[in-house]
Amino acid sequence: MSYILDNPGLVFALALQHLTTTGLALLVAIILALPIGILIAPRRRLATLIMGALGLLYTIPSIALIILLIPIFGLNATSVIVALVIYAQIILVRNVVAGLQAIDPAVMDAARGMGMNGWQIWWRIQLPLALPVILAGVRIAVVVAIGIATIGAKFSAGGLGKLLFEGIAQAGRYDKIWAGAIAVGALALALNSGLAALERAFAVKT
């Protein structure tokens, strides 16, 4: 704790770097996951197949996946960001599909009966109804990404993991381990509760 108080600027800069890496990866992941989810949600067989494949990919430990990406992207932050996008993708696609499939078919029929076109149905019916589940996916993806980005520090992606790895590399620098653990733990908990609050705000009133 005292390390954080003695070096607030440094810890803040690392936290910001951590957030930038995760934020960038999440943004790419969301842009990809929405169309994929919309495309496969009505096709149950395809959805099962793709989610099974993504699920297997999700089992691979993050440190192993980042290493497996090194031959393609090199030993740098790119490999870490690509790994983050892959993990987030799985969580996001799963929740987009679950959110869309949970919509009562009668609601969709009613919307079509009222003469809405595909875009209107998506924007005014599907998105608002599926949003809480999609946001839950975003929250889980953010928490997972913060954790993996911590390991990413070893692959020169920076972030709060740097403090943790420096703490074990330099004998006796347990203050750095504590500083890194407290900072990254607080960051994850804060984002988790913030996004949970957002989820409740968008919950569908019935």
Place this chain on the structure above:
Amino acid sequence: MLGQAFAYAVAHLHELIAATGQHLLLATVALGIGIVLCVPLGVWTSRSPVAAAMVINAVNALRVVPSLAILFLALPYFGLTFTSSAIALTILALPPILINTDAALRTVNPAVREAAFGMGMTQWQVLWRVEAPLALSVVISGVRTAAVEVMASATLAAFIGGGGLGIFVTRGFALYDTTILLVGAVPVALLTLVTELGLSLLQRAVRVPV
């Protein structure tokens, strides 16, 4: 690069086998302690709303903290040892097992429980012969999540002296050699996939037909 990694693996076969053994030992110890602690704890929380509110919330918060932070925090207390890694990995195994045991027992239909009591079963018999078989599949699903998490995080244990397949990862970083990194990464990926598939099959085998 994979070819080079394979050649390195063959040249260091004994070391690779020993590391795999230690990796499995670490994961099994952590998972075993996790099961012994969390299954009874989950039975307790599923019966007591106060205990559930406290324990489940604490464990959920624990789940959000990055595993690397939990693992490295063991170092100041237990040193660069196997024990350090085993303790940290056990902590990582707790949340999924506890949450699933609690949820599994909560979803047992109260009417089924009442019928069992009505038949004259004792509390212990109801737990053992009615609730346990009904809950088993969901409990194993929690064990599966925990096992995959522990198997994955055991790779990071090498950073705090726990050994396992992560030794190739730490060596790869020390020598800045991607080939050696891959010698650690590929077996770890395979181990977790096998764990996931094996426990999914077990989970399916014990599922109660509805």
